[in-house]
Amino acid sequence: MPDATVRTISAADYFQGYSAVGLIAVIGVLFVAVAFGSARLMRPVVPTPEKLLTYECGVDPVGEGWAHTQVRYYVYAFLYVIFAVDSIFLFPWATVFAAPGFGGITLVEMFIFLGFLAVGLLYAWKKGVLEWT
Structure with missing residues (x-):
């Protein structure tokens, strides 16, 4: 013992x-x-007046500092981040999928996961978020 x-x-x-x-x-x-x-x-x-100016991409600042930005650019970036982060989950799934006894279960779970992603993408498409106009 x-x-x-x-x-x-x-x-x-x-x-x-x-x-x-x-x-x-x-x-x-x-x-x-x-x-x-x-x-x-x-x-x-060596501070000079030119060094103290705001510098943006080689263009001297002209006018006021307020500019309007379209929200759709942020939506595209947000959608990219969502799908990039979600694609990270595919790598651990691929390693577990090869393990004995986990193939069928993990395959069903991954299809459920991809289904949620597809529903989100279809919702964004239906709302017109993916239109570039």
Whole structure:
């Protein structure tokens, strides 16, 4: 019969593993602070009026800073993000699908998942969101 003893771990032993992670985090923060500090000390500081202007894609600012943007661009971006994130779920599914005993179940679950995506896409199409006019 196997020995059923319970091994107790002290708090010092438990947190010793985290001390290495904490040390690396502190070294990382110090590295970034030293890099930013040295860059601030070594950079040339010559402010001119041209440097203080707003710069956007090589075009000098003209007029007021308010511009209207069409909402449909954001809708396309939002739809892309939804489908890109949802396609990420296909990779773990492909690995589980090959495991013995999970093929049929995961296939049905993936068709349900893709069905939800298809319903969302059909809803967006029916509402006219995908029209580029």
